[in-house]
Amino acid sequence: MAAPPPPVAPAPAEQDGERMSPPVPQAGRYHHIPAVHVPVQPSHEQYLGEDISPVRMALQEPVSTFSVDVDTGAYANARRFLSMGQMPPADAVRTEEMINYFRYDYPAPTDRSVPFTVSTDMAVTPWNADTRLLRVGLRGYDLDAAERPAANLVFLLDVSGSMRSPDKLPLVQTAMRMLASELSEDDRVSIVVYAGAAGVVLEPTNDECDIRIAIDTLRAGGSTAGGAGIQLAYNVARGSFIEGGINRVILATDGDFNVGVSDRNALVDLIEEQRDSGVTLTTLGFGTGNLNEAMMEQIANHGNGNYAYIDSAMEARKVLSEEMESTLFTIAHDVKIQVEFNPALVSQYRLIGYENRALREEDFDNDAVDAGEIGAGHQVTALYEIVPVGGEGWIRPRRYETPPDVPQNRTEEMAFLQLRYKLPGEGNSRLIQRPLPSAMLAEAGTARGDLAFVASVAAYGQLMRGDSLLNGFDYDDAVALAGDQDGYWREEFLQLAGLADSLDAR
Template sequence: MVSPSAPLVVTGSRIGDALADAAEAATSPASAPPAVSESRYHWIPAVQAPVDPGREQYDGEEVAPAIWAHRQPVSTFSVDVDTGAYANVRRFLSDGNMPPAAAVRTEEMINYFRYDYPLPEDRTQPFSVTTDMAVTPWNADTRLLRVGLRGYDLPRAERPAANLIFLLDVSGSMNSRDKLPLVQTAMAMLASELQRGDRVSIVVYAGAAGVVLEPTNDECRIRQALASLYAGGSTAGGAGIQLAYDVARGSFIEDGVNRVILATDGDFNVGVSDRDALIELIEQQRDSGITLTTLGFGTGNLNDAMMEQIADHGNGNYAYIDSAFEARKVLSEEMTSTLFTIAHDVKIQVEFNPARVSQYRLIGYENRALREEDFDNDAVDAGDIGAGHQVTALYEVVPAGGRGWMRERRYEARPDAPAPTRTDEMAFVQLRYKLPGEDRSRLIERPIAARTMERAGPARGDLAFASAVAAYGQLLRGDTLMNGFTYRDAVELAGAQDGYWRSEFLQLASLAQAMDTRRP
């Protein structure tokens, strides 16, 4: 670790012109947007080719397989509020390229958008739980089950004081308009949202790490420090992270928000650069009450895999910033409320009743899967939910007796009949979470009636839009179970949309349709 007494030299203001250009581009009319426990259920025994990402690093999982409910009725995973994959995919498409399948995480595509979930009734249960179902748009023989969570909103006046450490990569790899200048624009936006009692420090790293700005609430000083930065040198990211945590501890706010915000392309090449070593370093810090948000920038050497994983292990979130508009969305419109964590270690477990469901698959969340026994184990870390956050998960299920993806095995012994109990339920949803400051989890349980599946109709409204985004993500990933469903079908399913971000989705899906030569 490099001592703060030997800081990196960061004087000079040649970035100032680029920063002004980026701010002007953000406001120009041409680019402005328009307005493990005992089972609850029992059987009686008896394209266009995707662009080569070059030096960019992704760690995409294979599309999760379909599962027989009678063999493995329980599905367990950690929630995820990251959105980085959506913005990164948008960058590829906007540049005229199909994204590599490994860059696509469908759950982040779905969770990029907000849905019409109700607010929780009180803060002792900090999020509401919504379940609904429709006929799967791409397979009339299956049903799509949605599980949605919505955290309570936190008015600005009620947000606790925040101790924010901007950890900024100023290495040579950040020397392009879509990197350091955009970082400066984004951080200036966040600085403009400060309230009395908040404080910001700035730590930078290149070949070494140093403190540029001691904790302050002075927006003018923050902006001046940001404008003075320029890029050059190698990338000692590990040293920068360690120094940022040291600064965070020195300015720690009891009962406040203490968060390191790392802005980088993730190209660590000096010191601690191994992802596992960085994760171990970050895990050692998270129990101290200091969380980590990562913001990805730029192209060519983006290390998406690194940033997504270290944010998850730092009890934070990962976003990719491809424009000043996205910076405003993430750091101005959303960050001021979502800085405050309302529920820790949130896990979802769904048990399917084999008497009602023969097969199922979870759409996305492949790298968030947990073992069944992890659900009741409070020592197992999981995702956090901030004020105002939403989480959506979709399961595609095959009703018992329906046509599924897999045929019965010739020699597999099967029970003669399902258990006679609870045949009025098709599934049982459980959620575990911890309130801030608590070490023992709380439990929410929700049975889902079998009639929900029997009465399912076409997807409409918000569920139709969520289904369209899920289809878009799965098509980008090369999912082979989409039955000829196309990006054009996803656009039609989503329907007309008024908001800027949802309208933009329709354009992106249409772009993908035009560029993906693998599909009609």
């Protein structure tokens, strides 16, 4: 067993109150939340920003195709910025991860032969009376803890010098202790660490005492040989591979790789070579200042896993305790969504979010194209904003374009929804097809309930991204649209939206 890196003196303690959460607002006063200002702006963080999805003309481009996304890291990361008294960089915001941070009222599957349900509904867009919001929701079947297969988990922990601060390695240790109490007698946990070099500090075990001792001995120091650590972690995972079980590497880091393989594209290639072995990858981001989210999000996508950002012990419990069952047990692979809009009824549309999940139309039927995974109990939500024919759209008629005659066939359908997915262990995809009736357009009313909340979160994300098509709709409007909410996370969202309003105004 390799010894952990030598201890390094901890970083100086932060001044009291410097990173405290904003005060809890009183009901009806969300837009007056005072910001807690932190003077030092994180300046070395890396994000893979994408331009906001453009408007599409249904006559020329009727088909929209994308991979599902169950990541939530962008939401927690934006919360971190807001709690520090700063607006998050637009490149750090992915609206689909804002939306998918929350759970909605989708029905659970009644038959596991189809691993998830598909729900659709529509409302008048709260920020544009001339458009409609189409919501597509997926919900995977739930899995009791007793049903979960044995798990072979290899934790790959960054113990380099950049992980010294309290919001990094100490928070990693807190998260690990939470997980240690969740293991079954059939599970196995290994710990691999990396700094200037990589080593194994805990061989596969389910002894909670041994796991806690190994966690408590971790110290931060040295440079960051992340590529070597990833390679070693996969080797350990394959060495303790559980046939028919869950085999996963869980990487906890700020992503600041600076020794050996550190280029994002080279790391993606390394991860893609490993995923065919049956070992998947989850990445957990920590800390402030040098967070390389661009790397962590991309390698998780290519490793058939997911990415989350841990900004507090509460988020650690949510990700590693409350949601771990769904994160670990995959029920559907390479899940793709395709919507074809009927130009006889829909003139223009745009997909809200999913910019870095966009696929080509021909990718939908190609089973060799990688896409997202859905775990037990996972939910995926997508929103389209559409312009019905005859309504005022974002793109006006072109001067030299002769309006073509649109064939009035299939006018009972406004769109055709298709989903492709693979069951675990299968190489050929299965297909779900569903026409969406034109009555959805005619019957669309005011957004209420969960759909109103989804629209509120979408507006929150798009405002932080700088969306120019919200017609003056602001954070205050998003709070009003959401209305009264129950539950810690939804109530917190109202506070964050109010805080964003005060910071944006400042």
